Amino acid sequence: GIQVEQSPPDLxxxxxxxxxxxxNFSDSVNNLQWFHQNPWGQLINLFYIPSGxxxxxxxxxxxxATERYSLLYISSSQTTDSGVYFxxxxxxxGSEKLVFGKGTKLTVNP
Amino acid sequence: xxxxxxxPKFQVLKTGQSMTLQCAQDMNHNSMYWYRQxxxxxxxxxYYSASEGTTDKGEVPNGYNVSRLNKREFSLRLESAAPSQTxxxxxxxxxxxxxxxxxxxxxxxxxxx
Numbered sequence: 001g002i003q004v005e006q007s008p009p010d011l012x013x014x015x016x017x018x019x020x021x022x023x024n025f026s027d028s029v030n031n032l033q034w035f036h037q038n039p040w041g042q043l044i045n046l047f048y049i050p051s052g053x054x055x056x057x058x059x060x061x062x063x064x065a066t067e068r069y070s071l072l073y074i075s076s077s078q079t080t081d082s083g084v085y086f087x088x089x090x091x092x093x094g095s096e097k098l099v100f101g102k103g104t105k106l107t108v109n110p
Numbered sequence: 111x112x113x114x115x116x117x118p119k120f121q122v123l124k125t126g127q128s129m130t131l132q133c134a135q136d137m138n139h140n141s142m143y144w145y146r147q148x149x150x151x152x153x154x155x156x157y158y159s160a161s162e163g164t165t166d167k168g169e170v171p172n173g174y175n176v177s178r179l180n181k182r183e184f185s186l187r188l189e190s191a192a193p194s195q196t197x198x199x200x201x202x203x204x205x206x207x208x209x210x211x212x213x214x215x216x217x218x219x220x221x222x223x
Binding site for chain 1: 141143152153155158166168198200202204210211212213214216217
């Protein structure tokens with residue numbers, strides 16, 4: 001079954017709007033992380049968040065490990081927030097693989 | 111700290127040529143990964159190495175070989191390049207043992223003509 005699932009697949013916002021991206025993960029996955037891939041292709045670490053809540057400027061993330069989901073909040077979005085947001089986790093028990101969701105493509109219009 | 115360093119950043123090959131992508135990390139991480147990303151798609155795991163001396167296949171291993179030379183270095187080799195291997199390749203590392211933050215290299219853009 002799907003180990004890491006992200007929603008929505010696409011999101012279009014006006015500058016200044018807020019948004020929430022969701023990542024559901026299966027029992028065999030842990031150590032959630034969020035990444036931003038900018039339009040130049042670079043993968044940038046946003047949050048390493050196995051559980052709890054973290055904030056960094058306009059971005060924050062919450063992982064509820066017992067309910068197998070993580071949320072990424074973007075407030076007062078800017079055009080530079082555009083790109084693809086990925087969540088990923090480590091598989092547990094046996095081979096240790098990093099599995100990714102398919103990403104949420106965010107477009108922030110001026 | 112340089113983090114994760116990949117070379118080369120760009121490469122153009124002809125069908126049938128061989129090449130090796132190099133990856134090195136200076137964070138004393140145990141686990142290293144090679145991914146490919148095709149236009150408009152997510153990341154697909156080619157091979158990974160959970161520790162020095164071990165390697166395992168990922169989702170799309172066909173046409174590739176890997177070598178975990180030591181704890182720092184994890185190379186990806188294309189023995190006979192095909193146009194279907196045109197992609198952006200990312201190396202990544204994590205402290206491992208089922209924990210740790212993942213770090214990516216900047217990517218290597220490979221075109222096979």
